[in-house]
């Protein structure tokens with residue numbers, strides 16, 4: 001039995017400890033928001049947070065994830081209202097949308113660590129996420145907008 | 158009109174849409190071009206038989222059946238935006254459902270050729286206006302007032318003077334008994350409240366919290382997972398296989414041979430079925446398969462281009478288009494240009510790898526997946542399995558990219574065969590490596606372009622291409638030229654250049670090929686628009702001025718005005734390279750100007766891309782801009798980063814480390830402009846792609862004097 005804590009919920013699964021977290025999330029737990037794109041840490045479609053860090057779940061073995069705090073796209077916010085999600089909507093970032101779970105999870109770590117990212121900071125943080133539909137210009141724009149929204153949110157609190 | 162005209166053969170029972178309601182659909186008479194609008198409100202049965210695109214229930218809830226795939230291009234937004242406009246409902250009250258594959262009901266559903274809007278918007282406008290007029294008539298009758306005193310807005314009919322109103326839901330029962338009016342008056346462009354507005358996409362929220370269901374996300378109770386080891390040479394059969402190690406992988410259930418159709422041929426593989434994707438992948442790795450690769454050529458990339466280019470020097474090919482006598486003029490001309498361009502094979506590489514769920518149940522099969530051509534899948538599977546068409550149910554999910562790859566029947570066929578063997582629902586997952594190495598691909602093509610110039614004027618142009626014809630894989634005729642040979646080239650040129658020809662020198666390989674975003678325009682555009690630049694140089698003309706001179710018709714002139722204005726073409730400075738290209742694709746014209754310079758590190762830097770789209774009548778300007786931006790990024794990758802190559806019949810690329818993609822760090826600033834006019838709607842999802850590569854290489858020539866005639870090229874090495 002492997003115990004996982006995902007989006008603050010405990011899960012017990014029977015699985016090979018070598019199985020990547022990605023497939024456990026998708027096939028065993030039914031959280032399909034995390035996507036498979038390459039399986040070899042090249043595309044970022046599978047990014048989740050492990051103890052607050054962005055990791056590629058396609059190369060993160062269950063043995064490493066067990067007992068750790070995992071957050072997936074489904075847990076990024078309760079009501080689809082993380083500043084990034086709001087900004088993504090406002091800027092109409094997604095086209096096919098397949099890459100965006102990963103894009104958002106990578107961007108969320110950036111925004112937490114660096115509330116005022118420059119274009120260069122965004123490039124550095126997001127270079128690991130491929131978007132075949134080419135939504136990059138809008139990703140950049142939306143991250144800047146999210147930074148503003150986050151600031152306003154902070155002031156409101 | 159009467160409802161008896163509706164074909165009742167293949168109606169769809171939609172559960173969850175119970176209750177008397179108004180249903181309207183199209184009827185596609187086989188001969189007439191314009192569809193008839195029909196009232197398809199159901200029979201007395203508790204479930205309603207639908208042959209409908211719009212369904213309004215007694216609560217006033219509007220359901221629209223989206224007949225085309227949503228693969229990022231925005232049909233999920235633009236189709237409802239059209240309907241809500243003429244129906245006078247709020248977009249938020251419109252529920253969108255993916256229609257199943259059904260030719261009788263929805264006509265052509267193949268999401269290709271950038272055709273979703275341009276092929277259906279007139280019918281959609283008329284359909285929605287018809288429903289509105291019917292609802293208004295019922296209200297007018299109830300109030301005993303004239304039609305002219307009533308109007309519709311936000312899902313209600315209002316009486317102008319009294320302010321009385323009815324909710325649509327209160328009117329549908331009576332409206333459903335009316336005959337559909339013959340003529341309805343459509344809004345003028347100036348009256349639009351939704352169309353032509355940059356409304357936010359309704360599908361975005363689903364794509365920011367993981368709730369959008371793509372093919373790979375489809376789950377069924379008891380569903381198994383499969384991977385398939387297919388012949389890496391894209392043909393040939395399984396000689397033998399050893400499953401013993403695969404069967405030892407925990408979770409692997411069964412290993413067997415499977416065969417799927419690949420256009421008019423087939424491909425064999427060995428399927429590994431397991432209780433998780435991971436187990437199926439591990440099982441596949443443990444398989445040992447021996448292939449019989451006899452009977453077809455094992456090709457090398459270098460041979461492909463050598464053969465193409467040799468044949469272009471010796472063969473005239475089949476004419477796709479010819480006017481005047483270009484050969485005679487070329488023979489006598491004092492000044493000629495004669496060059497060859499080369500474009501690569503490309504993989505679609507959708508972010509969502511190919512996958513499909515099939516559930517074979519003896520007398521029927523149900524399929525779910527990222528599918529661009531649901532009714533083709535229905536036709537093909539029913540033919541292959543000997544099932545009646547209504548026993549093959551094809552459901553479209555969201556597509557994580559399509560680009561042409563997913564308008565193909567191989568993967569649903571394979572999934573069906575595996576489900577049949579297992580007597581269980583099965584999801585077949587293609588690994589990224591499968592997706593990259595198995596094709597079908599955009600064909601690599603060589604072009605020979607010849608031109609004659611006299612006194613600074615073009616007197617003749619002669620174009621020949623040698624490359625695989627996508628139609629041949631679909632059993633197209635071999636005695637005619639590829640009908641896309643002249644694709645990409647602007648039609649107004651034919652009025653001003655009197656001697657011109659396009660020919661195809663036929664060329665085939667065992668490699669399966671398929672449409673790739675913007676299809677032949679994606680490669681033709683590079684050759685033809687690079688060549689016009691070379692001609693301009695030989696004629697001593699400014700490249701944009703040359704295009705202006707030979708594109709006399711008004712829309713082209715306005716497009717060029719706009720390109721000049723936004724880019725500052727005429728004010729360009731030394732140390733700046735400017736390149737232009739204008740291409741046509743699926744009834745839209747796109748002009749692009751690229752500006753490059755040398756960065757301090759000596760490398761070429763793309764400073765700016767300006768794109769001007771003329772797609773005529775349009776729906777959502779923000780979606781158009783997004784599509785052009787995305788097309789430019791995809792074109793940048795295909796021009797400067799990746800290419801599929803073959804060695805001994807094997808594909809040499811397998812994943813994103815050797816078939817690299819543009820990343821956020823590679824993207825230049827892009828500005829997109831849309832021309833305003835009332836011409837017939839053109840395509841949006843693809844036409845932004847072809848002009849980029851030639852505009853870029855023309856800009857590089859402008860800056861460096863170096864002419865790039867072969868794609869892809871390494872931008873950092875120029």
Ligand code: FES
Pocket residue numbers: 035036037038039040041042043044045046047056057058059
């Ligand atoms: S699927 Fe994990 S990085 Fe691509």
Ligand code: FES
Pocket residue numbers: 094095096097098099100130131132133134135229508557558
């Ligand atoms: S939106 Fe399609 S891959 Fe990014």
